[in-house]
Amino acid sequence: MSHLDIILQADELAIGYGKKSQAATIAKDMSIKLEKGKLTCLLGPNGVGKSTLIKTIMGQIPPMKGKIELNGKTLSEIGPKELSKRIAVVLTDKVRLGNLTVLELVALGRTPHTNWLGNLSEQDHLKIDRAIQLTHISYIQDNVLSELSDGQLQKVMIARALAQDGDLLILDEPTAHLDLINRFEVMQLLRSIAHEEKKSILVVTHDLEIAIDTADEFWLMQCGLPLVKGTPEDLIINGQINLLLPSEQLSFDKITGKVLILNDVSYPILEGDSYLIFWMKLFLRKNHSVKVNEISKISIKESPFSIKIETQQNQFRFETFNDFKSYLEG
Numbered sequence: 001m002s003h004l005d006i007i008l009q010a011d012e013l014a015i016g017y018g019k020k021s022q023a024a025t026i027a028k029d030m031s032i033k034l035e036k037g038k039l040t041c042l043l044g045p046n047g048v049g050k051s052t053l054i055k056t057i058m059g060q061i062p063p064m065k066g067k068i069e070l071n072g073k074t075l076s077e078i079g080p081k082e083l084s085k086r087i088a089v090v091l092t093d094k095v096r097l098g099n100l101t102v103l104e105l106v107a108l109g110r111t112p113h114t115n116w117l118g119n120l121s122e123q124d125h126l127k128i129d130r131a132i133q134l135t136h137i138s139y140i141q142d143n144v145l146s147e148l149s150d151g152q153l154q155k156v157m158i159a160r161a162l163a164q165d166g167d168l169l170i171l172d173e174p175t176a177h178l179d180l181i182n183r184f185e186v187m188q189l190l191r192s193i194a195h196e197e198k199k200s201i202l203v204v205t206h207d208l209e210i211a212i213d214t215a216d217e218f219w220l221m222q223c224g225l226p227l228v229k230g231t232p233e234d235l236i237i238n239g240q241i242n243l244l245l246p247s248e249q250l251s252f253d254k255i256t257g258k259v260l261i262l263n264d265v266s267y268p269i270l271e272g273d274s275y276l277i278f279w280m281k282l283f284l285r286k287n288h289s290v291k292v293n294e295i296s297k298i299s300i301k302e303s304p305f306s307i308k309i310e311t312q313q314n315q316f317r318f319e320t321f322n323d324f325k326s327y328l329e330g
């Protein structure tokens with residue numbers, strides 16, 4: 001990594017609100033670095049300080065300690081106009097500009113670059129077209145915003161941020177209001193923009209599974225602990241991902257990539273393909289009405305699907321079911 005690839009960095013950063021005796025430090029001793037061409041996801045529980053960190057990175061609130069450098073220049077020395085050329089932000093609040101068309105909203109992304117009359121140059125039009133093309137929204141470019149679905153609107157907001165053409169894009173929970181398919185699409189889109197357009201993208205998200213699939217780097221924030229950074233894969237394998245799950249009842253399963261609720265089920269002998277055993281274990285953990293301690297063996301197979309339950313209380317007995325529902329009700 002050359003120093004030119006570092007868009008933003010800070011060492012021993014402390015963030016928070018207020019001054020002197022009124023000061024409330026939210027997090028401290030943070031070293032952060034955002035690089036060109038990388039998608040970074042910031043994760044942590046509600047109230048830990050994720051928004052405070054991004055507001056500090058955006059220059060909206062000053063650091064309580066340490067300084068942030070953007071393209072090698074201290075953030076506090078960069079004026080607001082210059083800052084808005086370099087950092088584009090997509091916040092969670094829904095825009096209430098219902099009568100604007102998609103194209104008009106994306107064009108607003110060029111505001112920091114236009115003259116006081118707001119006239120768009122040829123260069124501005126090229127950037128707007130490119131942003132629309134990258135986010136695949138040309139088919140709705142003449143629609144008014146009030147007609148869009150939440151998924152479409154989120155892509156339009158990303159297009160506006162792209163039209164701004166800063167090196168750094170910051171998004172606060174971009175998948176918050178979206179269904180599963182749109183959540184995947186938006187995060188995949190952000191990944192491809194980071195990689196292909198060489199942008200640095202920082203996303204605040206609670207969407208752990210999709211973040212694992214898309215992020216190059218994770219920043220994990222946990223109350224009172226230093227910021228933990230690394231690739232999702234490293235953090236999963238070394239177990240640090242569990243910092244996101246401080247409750248002793250939750251654990252991140254390294255094999256399936258899912259958060260599991262731990263309870264004291266001791267399983268009987270389970271026979272079958274490993275994926276069928278995975279779903280059988282989930283079923284047994286969830287359904288306390290199934291008396292696991294009375295079962296000696298469960299055999300499960302797919303084709304034709306069957307669940308064979310063997311018990312060995314006073315005498316050997318077995319029952320076969322052809323789906324989980326009939327087992328539960330049987």
Ligand SMILES: Nc1ncnc2c1ncn2[C@@H]1O[C@H](COP(=O)(O)OP(=O)(O)OP(=O)(O)O)[C@@H](O)[C@H]1O
Pocket residue numbers: 017024026044045046047048049050051052053
């Ligand atoms: N303007 C403010 N002045 C003082 N304290 C604030 C202010 N905004 C937020 N806080 C406090 O800072 C702490 C961190 O809040 P923040 O919004 O950064 O958390 P978060 O991790 O983004 O939470 P969430 O996931 O719920 O969005 C909270 O205790 C909050 O009450």
